[in-house]
Amino acid sequence: MSEFHLAAEFFPMNEHDLDQVAALEASLQPFPWSRGNFADSLSAGYSVWVCRLGGELIGFSVVMSVIDEAHLLNIGVAARHHGQGYGARLLRNAMQAARQGGATKLFLEVRPSNERAVELYRHFGFRQIGLRKGYYPAASGREDALIFDKELA
Structure with missing residues (x-):
């Protein structure tokens, strides 16, 4: 593991992070969340985290919890940080925060075309439990979503 990898730190997202998080999201997604979506997640009290490497914001996660x-x-x-383990660390952090918040199960949707993410979730023991037809906007109409879940207990 490199020193850079070990230097990654996680912090609860705050209002000062919103512009950077929205810009990062826009660089990653053809149909990104807006700054307002992230601000709403903060206001709603969701578990929202950023990952920083030497002060640079390199990742984020947003988890909504309801009861368990x-x-x-x-x-x-x-x-530029794909394939270096930061996605796995963000996912672990999100699962830990959800567990600490009382959740016993974590759900997610993922595009079938996002093979790297599908592989990551399966590696962490997520299992596909369903399919949402036409869930995501796509360049050529709509794309389905795979629904995954994982027991956290």
Whole structure:
């Protein structure tokens, strides 16, 4: 593991992070969440985190919890840091925060075309439990979503 990898730190997202998080999301997604979506997540009290490497914001996650279930709404890592383990660390952090918040199960949706993310979730023991037809906007209409879940207990 490199020193840079070990230097990654996680912090609860705050209002000062919103512009950077929205810009990172826009660099990753053809149909990104807006700054307002992230601000709403903060206001709603969701578990929202940023990952920083030497002060640079390189990732984020957003988890909504209701009673004993949590839903990973969004997660992203700067493209130049893909394949370096930061997505896995963000996912672990999101699962730990959900567990600490009382969740016993975590749900998420993912595009089938996002093979790297599908592989990551399966590696962490998520299992596909369903399919949402036409869930995501796509360049050529709509794309389905795979629904995954994982027991956190």
